[in-house]
Amino acid sequence: MLPLCALTVSAVAQAQEFTPTQLEDVAKVRTLASQSDLSWQLLESLTTEIGPRLPGTENDKLTVAWAEKHLKRLGFDKVWLEAATFPEWRRYHESAKLIAPSEQPLHITALGNSISTPEQGLRGEVVLFETFDELKAAPPGSLKGKIAFINYRMNRDIDGNGYGPAVQARNKGAVEAAKKGAIAYMMRSVSTAHHRFAHTGGSHYDDQVTKIPTTAIANPDADQIARLLKHGHTPQVEINIQTEDLGEGTSFNVIGEITGSDYPDQYVLLGSHHDSWDLGTGALDDGAGMALTMAAAKHIASVTRPKRSIRVVLFAAEELGLWGAKAYFKRHQDNLTQIVAAAESDFGADVVYAFESNVNAASLPLVRAIAEQLKPLGIKYIGANRARGGPDLIPLNNLTSAPIFDLHQDGTDYFDYHHTADDTLDKVDPDKLKQNTAAYAVFALMAANGKTPMQGK
Template sequence: MKKLLLTLAITSLSFINQVSAQEFSEQQIKQTAEIRNNALNSSLAYDILTSLTTEIGPRLPGSENDPLAVKWAQDKFNELGFDKVWLEPATFPAWRRYSESGMILAPSKQPLHLTALGGSISTPKQGISADIIYFETLDELIASPKNSAEGKIVFINYKMNRHIDGNGYGPAVKARSTGAVEAAKKGALAFMMRSVSTAHHRFAHTGGSHYQDGIKKIPTVAIANPDADQISRLVSLKKPVKVNINVQAENLGEGKTFNVIGQFNGTQNPDQYVLIGGHLDSWDLGTGALDDGAGVALTMAAAKYIADVKRPKRSIRVVLFAAEELGLWGAKAYAKKHKNDKHNIVAAAESDFGAGFIYGFQSSVDAKSLPVVRAIAKQLSPLNIKHIRANKSSNGPDLIPLRKLGGLAGFSLHTDGNDYFDYHHTADDTLDKVDPVKLQQNSAAYAVFAFMAADAKTTIKGK
């Protein structure tokens, strides 16, 4: 029996190698190896990231740095020698943070480290002072009696779990998205939540929040996790806990910005392209090094590594999406503009999960494309990247609008996110949190994937 299984395994491996040989010549495999090795020995991705975070810094859509970032990206694409560089417009709801502060007033005065959530309205100039009403989860708030929070500040203390794939983010972010709406329904004066974060440091994590037509708008903030723990302990003493939160912010109406796009043209089918990229904008607290300067830098560099060795049959397009943090506005604009030629995207992957080592490679393609996927996975294995064979990858947030159109050949290069949410959306998202060696591995992986997808004999297709 063991001998039979061994024979079957050898036969299967031989078949896979034969299929790979049909897709890629020996010369193409050598070129792939050269691209991979060049990326592993280059500082280009880190140099690009250093330039973005140093020369531009935070890039909140609608801020003064937003057009500077657009100009920086155009210039960087041209400097790297991309064949085509262009802008595509996007609109978004502009919002500006001016100041924020917090204080525990009772049972004793203690500073409260908080930040306004994106889109929050302002408090009165003196802030809002009120007792809190404590909930562990958003569902608990929703299930509470009508007017249960009348005249109070709702506080949700949901703790996010830590995991390599960041699977705790979805459950935790629900409160950030709709907490202010649900709190207002119960009569609350304001909404306050534990940061969507795995960190122990005393930084509050911002992020997008939403209001609902017909529901009163109330200020909405997140507090640092140690402060959330402190309030939890105070609540356990069975005494009223009173806080003051002060947020000064402004909604500025419709803003205008741009997706910035660079492309190396293919030699045989230039209209077809592999799409890689990240989002150019960031929150205003840090310099957006992990979210998503790393994705911007490593995909720009990956395309350059490819072009320096060989121009593939199909084009390599790097899209730096606009206004992702405020609701995927650049991604929506891109999908709308390209809905009639979406069939030209032969493969797509976005880097928007920091710059930890990539550990897994996963596809979402039709069955006829799987031999190409396996061939790519084989060339990613020297980077310690495993092939995740479940053919249903998620592809990155800015690809969601394209995915909704149907037929997208999407790929995920899974990044180790164990510590990503320690820094996510905070003042601590800065260049020093990026390991240059890990960034090199990321860029090498994207370069191998993009080159092989663009140069394969078979045109990859989505499901």
């Protein structure tokens, strides 16, 4: 039970911000989105008919065309593309095996941006470090001719908070290993899975340090190597990865707008990214985000025309370094105050369980009014007002203090699939996708219809 005063405040907030008709429309949108399988249809089409969507590939072009076609088909008032450049990279081959103490296949993947091994592969003794800091502390030259291996285990948590501590080994591991003389770098996957899928993801080199191949292995394979060492063996591994740096590539942010009736230049931004890694079909990352934001805006338009615009932005080349988002916010940097609310769906397709803002105090009554309408979807309100937004909102946050929102999803299982070959459509629950769609629809409509535009801190 909520205390009576909270109910009263909330009821007052709603009445201050919205007419009874507007609140009826919110309920209609919520019901429609909760029942419609539009987001599922979009996700099924995208992940089945196109599949993986690595920036710069033919599938990337197909994705841009797919998104433009469907946004138009769904009746968005304006649909357009904005170019974004990025460092184009391809994976052609990856394999690895233990060659001592016995021959055993290993499940490996090149991290994004990795250089190739020699054509015939490379071989070396594995040296295990439990953490990135231990690798950093290794003496110079101590890894000469060897393969550095960080076996850090990511924590499982509802908000994915294990990712950050684990991912530094992905971003910087190869640089630190090369500094010590290693010929290759290998890491336990940034993953909570117990399956033999290696987790790819972005990685970086330092121009001052020799580039070495940088890879991740599946968690059971990481355990295998750790056990061999425990038993006193000296594991020898052969790695062969063939990749290519293709220089600067170009893709496109795809944008669809439902134009507002009263303040068309002001808009709610619903973000997601249309690229994916090449291993899976990017159903969770981030096909779901694309499908549910597209469907949410469409459901709103089916019920009413909002006062402010709703802009669905499908960012390009997120996985390679937020390139679409950087291009978008740079291009629109003189008009960022037109964004009255921004949220990104890029954390899979499990249920939204909480709603949180990051806004100016004057905007909080409207936030609470929105939270009240999210409650029927099982979504609680987090009053901390510290939302950070998804990754594609980082460039926005770096430029200005925009009104940012988190529709917190349950990420307990997300890192079982994230960035692996196993990120496929069957991992998405259609009912949970509907709940997500309804949450974004309610949020976007109410954020667009507030009496006054929301502002950041």
